[in-house]
Amino acid sequence: MEPALEKKYPVNAKDYKLYEEVGEGVSATVYRALCIPFNEIVAVKVLDLERCNNDLDGIRREVQTMSLISHPNLLQAHCSFTAGHGLWVVMPYMKGGSCLHIMKSAFPEGFEEPVISSLLHEVLKALVYLHSHGHIHRDVKSGNILVNSNGFVKLADFGVSACMFDAGDRQRSRNTFVGTPCWMAPEVMQQLHGYDFKADIWSFGITALELAHGHAPFSKYPPMKVLLMTLQNAPPGLDYERDKRFSKSFKEMVATCLVKDPKKRPTAEKLLKHPFFKRARAANYLAQTILEGLAPLGDRFRTLKAKEADLLVQNKALYEDKEQLSQQEYIRGISAWNFNLEDLKNQAALIQDDDINPNAEDVKQKQGHCDVGIPAGRLSPNIIDQAKVAPNKKDPIETLHDLEDSLAPFPIKPVQALKACFDVREVDVNATSPNWKGTQSDIEEQLPTQCSSRAIDTESRKNEGDHLEPSGSLPPHAIPEDKKLLSGPQQSDNVPSPEKLTFVDVKRRDHQQPKYQSELHRQKKDSDVVLPVEDTSEVGVVQRKGRFQVTSADLSAKGPVSCLSGTACSGSSNFTSPNIATGTLLPSLQAILQQNITQRDEIVKMIKYVEQLAVKPLEIVEAGINEQLQASPASAKERDLQSQLVNLQQSVQRLDEELQRQRTKNFQLVKQLSFLAKREERLKGQ
Numbered sequence: 001m002e003p004a005l006e007k008k009y010p011v012n013a014k015d016y017k018l019y020e021e022v023g024e025g026v027s028a029t030v031y032r033a034l035c036i037p038f039n040e041i042v043a044v045k046v047l048d049l050e051r052c053n054n055d056l057d058g059i060r061r062e063v064q065t066m067s068l069i070s071h072p073n074l075l076q077a078h079c080s081f082t083a084g085h086g087l088w089v090v091m092p093y094m095k096g097g098s099c100l101h102i103m104k105s106a107f108p109e110g111f112e113e114p115v116i117s118s119l120l121h122e123v124l125k126a127l128v129y130l131h132s133h134g135h136i137h138r139d140v141k142s143g144n145i146l147v148n149s150n151g152f153v154k155l156a157d158f159g160v161s162a163c164m165f166d167a168g169d170r171q172r173s174r175n176t177f178v179g180t181p182c183w184m185a186p187e188v189m190q191q192l193h194g195y196d197f198k199a200d201i202w203s204f205g206i207t208a209l210e211l212a213h214g215h216a217p218f219s220k221y222p223p224m225k226v227l228l229m230t231l232q233n234a235p236p237g238l239d240y241e242r243d244k245r246f247s248k249s250f251k252e253m254v255a256t257c258l259v260k261d262p263k264k265r266p267t268a269e270k271l272l273k274h275p276f277f278k279r280a281r282a283a284n285y286l287a288q289t290i291l292e293g294l295a296p297l298g299d300r301f302r303t304l305k306a307k308e309a310d311l312l313v314q315n316k317a318l319y320e321d322k323e324q325l326s327q328q329e330y331i332r333g334i335s336a337w338n339f340n341l342e343d344l345k346n347q348a349a350l351i352q353d354d355d356i357n358p359n360a361e362d363v364k365q366k367q368g369h370c371d372v373g374i375p376a377g378r379l380s381p382n383i384i385d386q387a388k389v390a391p392n393k394k395d396p397i398e399t400l401h402d403l404e405d406s407l408a409p410f411p412i413k414p415v416q417a418l419k420a421c422f423d424v425r426e427v428d429v430n431a432t433s434p435n436w437k438g439t440q441s442d443i444e445e446q447l448p449t450q451c452s453s454r455a456i457d458t459e460s461r462k463n464e465g466d467h468l469e470p471s472g473s474l475p476p477h478a479i480p481e482d483k484k485l486l487s488g489p490q491q492s493d494n495v496p497s498p499e500k501l502t503f504v505d506v507k508r509r510d511h512q513q514p515k516y517q518s519e520l521h522r523q524k525k526d527s528d529v530v531l532p533v534e535d536t537s538e539v540g541v542v543q544r545k546g547r548f549q550v551t552s553a554d555l556s557a558k559g560p561v562s563c564l565s566g567t568a569c570s571g572s573s574n575f576t577s578p579n580i581a582t583g584t585l586l587p588s589l590q591a592i593l594q595q596n597i598t599q600r601d602e603i604v605k606m607i608k609y610v611e612q613l614a615v616k617p618l619e620i621v622e623a624g625i626n627e628q629l630q631a632s633p634a635s636a637k638e639r640d641l642q643s644q645l646v647n648l649q650q651s652v653q654r655l656d657e658e659l660q661r662q663r664t665k666n667f668q669l670v671k672q673l674s675f676l677a678k679r680e681e682r683l684k685g686q
């Protein structure tokens, strides 16, 4: 441990004198500062708790991780404390700043290979340490690689790191969508099985390209487009004309990291043995090569900020263009993707015909070559065609459809991935729909059971605030029957298809309605597919996250809701209405009851199956977690199994909840049936 870290740094703001700004992130500003009692220059990262969007869990995680880790290549916090509505994190001052800032100031075309090797070698050592201690960094990028005045390299920013062995919320957070789109591994975007430390290896590969070119692949595109391109295109690599200057071993090293199948990526430990890192040189080499002649960090930061401002002024006409904004965020090295509706609207509007094409260079270089994620042969003709000819302009929803088709080889539907990107969660329709409340509609409340079952089957389902509910999906390979059980007509109506989704800014609805209607919504509204926002109110809300909801047209209170295939199941049916003949209702109710019983049986079967699979290994895992944290790192397979087991555990819990729900519904239906039967008898008697 470095001697400075053993000192007890004061935990009071008055003991620090803040100087100039040296960095800025999504929720934090970093200052050069003086620790007065020690007369020592430090960096103070001030996190604005109000700007953090209630992500206190994330902040806690960052501070916790920063103070627990201890490795020469990881930026460890000296201390942290709250001051006003800010959280101050005191850390060593890294005078050189981030590699991103160094590149932006002096190496716009990227670094030379020995520099890259030296930088990445240090980062890799940090990753080996983190992974062996059960952490995934999740935000590896040049903006988070800091260099001090002696050329020592430290990986920083644990704002989005996660612990792989954690139980509970933190474990579940591995199923969340965090990081920076350009550096984000496809499996993180896909959100199916969660992800593991191999996601860092992908980001490491992207960082290598960033250091080689001066920018990350796709960095000029808005996040939505980056998502599409990462999922659709072959992985980026060092195979362009301009990359001729790089060695074969560098190209190979990058290629091994940027494989879409995470299992095929090497571990950090294995990667460290790659011949490319034999070129790594000592810290003083870096100091001489990349730091010499650089202006002080504060000045560089100011210049970059001024450039950014200029860019904004110069592109006034394009001010609304998210590509510009995205670029500026990139220049600042900002990690998070800001999920607000305006972003969504602009991003959707930006997806044009050429947006989902691999760029010309890509096509030239990569046709016929596509990595394990989407083998070229398995690419839908759609994508291949797009690569060859310029298609007609399509609306964003159509584009999503195309994407859905073209991603058929992926185990997850892109809409699900996009839902994760939009960070919306599903809520129980019955609970939120005022039209399904009240005594008169008690029966109705019970009827659309299928509509709400989807709400349970989502991994983006979270409580408000920082608690995540159990992630939903069962590993398909673990339970082959799950497809059989959860697919088919019963499922189809539960899944809001892209054209049924409307993004609604709840908070702004009342006073900014015309402004916030997204392109997605407007276009569909025009074609009468989606209810006008005015009509949606709370009805049909299937997802909600913070102030955002996703509504489904099918859940309209005004129209009938076909929840069961071919079965009458109207959300607006009124059982007390004299217009409805009980004779026609009874068969329907009986059919629904039958469906419920069948479904319940399936769920019970599934629970049993999952329990059988899960119980024993889970005991072993629980007992072993502590050992693993201390002992040598588990193998990739072990980690994979652990991850699957946790998923299974969560699935059991989820299914159990669903079973309870179904039981209650069954009970109500039986009651209703007997009530109707009696009524019919009474009517016959009259």
Ligand SMILES: Nc1ncnc2c1ncn2[C@@H]1O[C@H](COP(=O)(O)OP(=O)(O)OP(=O)(O)O)[C@@H](O)[C@H]1O
Binding pocket: 022, 023, 024, 025, 026, 027, 028, 029, 030, 043, 045, 075, 091, 092, 093, 094, 095, 097, 098, 101, 143, 144, 146, 156, 157, 159, 332, 333, 334, 335, 336
């Ligand atoms: N200890 C440090 N010494 C010098 N500069 C620093 C230090 N820590 C951070 N910086 C600079 O401040 C920038 C923002 O810091 P940081 O990434 O930790 O903030 P953040 O809000 O977590 O940002 P993001 O989430 O966008 O990565 C960094 O990119 C880096 O340039």
